[in-house]
Amino acid sequence: MSHEKLLYRLHCYGISGNLLQWLRNFLTGRTHCTRVSNCISEICNLLSGVIQGRNIGPLLFICFINELAEILGPMFVTAKFFADDLKVNAEVLTTIDVDCFQFALDRITAWCNDWQLQITVKKCSILNIGPTTLSINFQIDGNVLPAVSKVKDLGIAFDSNLSATSHVRSVVVTANQRVNLLLRSFLTRNRYVLVKAYIAYVRPILEYGSVVWSPYETGDISCIEQVQRSFTKRLPGLKNVAYRDRLAVTNLDFHTFFHLAPSNNTRGHRYKLFVEQSTHNVRYYFL
Numbered sequence: 001m002s003h004e005k006l007l008y009r010l011h012c013y014g015i016s017g018n019l020l021q022w023l024r025n026f027l028t029g030r031t032h033c034t035r036v037s038n039c040i041s042e043i044c045n046l047l048s049g050v051i052q053g054r055n056i057g058p059l060l061f062i063c064f065i066n067e068l069a070e071i072l073g074p075m076f077v078t079a080k081f082f083a084d085d086l087k088v089n090a091e092v093l094t095t096i097d098v099d100c101f102q103f104a105l106d107r108i109t110a111w112c113n114d115w116q117l118q119i120t121v122k123k124c125s126i127l128n129i130g131p132t133t134l135s136i137n138f139q140i141d142g143n144v145l146p147a148v149s150k151v152k153d154l155g156i157a158f159d160s161n162l163s164a165t166s167h168v169r170s171v172v173v174t175a176n177q178r179v180n181l182l183l184r185s186f187l188t189r190n191r192y193v194l195v196k197a198y199i200a201y202v203r204p205i206l207e208y209g210s211v212v213w214s215p216y217e218t219g220d221i222s223c224i225e226q227v228q229r230s231f232t233k234r235l236p237g238l239k240n241v242a243y244r245d246r247l248a249v250t251n252l253d254f255h256t257f258f259h260l261a262p263s264n265n266t267r268g269h270r271y272k273l274f275v276e277q278s279t280h281n282v283r284y285y286f287l
Helices: 003-012 017-027 054-073 095-114 165-185 189-203 203-207 216-231 243-250
Strands: 078-082 085-090 152-153 155-158
Touching: 003 017, 003 054, 003 095, 054 078, 078 095, 085 095, 155 165, 155 216, 155 243, 165 189, 165 203, 165 216
Parallel strands: none
Antiparallel strands: 078 085, 152 155
16 A cells, blocks of 8 residues: 555545644654564665554555545445455346446556555355356456355355355364363363363354354254364263263363242243342343
């Protein structure tokens, strides 16, 4: 991100005077070098980019790319931004839709070239969601984008049917590897310590982004649960204990999250949850 073009963009948004000069002083005159072990590279001037680790950095980047969202807004595509990632989607059913989508890609390419914000084409691809009969070759700056059967977005994999099965299989492999590493690395065989390590180092792998890909197919659910089944079975003294009992012993059962409400009321059903007494709304509405 060119400093001069960023300052020009801020000036177009009405920022001027001492504030603009302060931002100029903040960005310019900086240097950097790279250190590997005891070797240090030559010092280079920083001519582009925002300073990482500063609160104002992300704000300046948003101000810089905001025009791209405005350009794509009137078009028939939908654009989603996350940091420096951009996803564009549209319903492509006819050759006219193909031309419109390619035009949107051309607009993105032209804007990035004008503002010296390079597109990493090798990271770009096309994911067709649902059945299609069109033979399409979309391009960015003359490079044909590969059509893929699945794509990984912010750590979550989806395929052309929007199924998360491939993601489930991937995280389960990673979680099992982490379990094996954990059991090899810890000398203690204390169940309490090992369960705490499992919750800290394994469960986050399985639970990351689960509100997005939450499984509903029995096969996916069983695949995820198998990680915990295997781990608890390998704990000392629990090899021949039933899974439900192993969960109770290790405090991994669902009662640590919520309780069923004790009620003799015949209306409704018997699976209503018990809401604990609380003094703050943030806790009352927690579930």
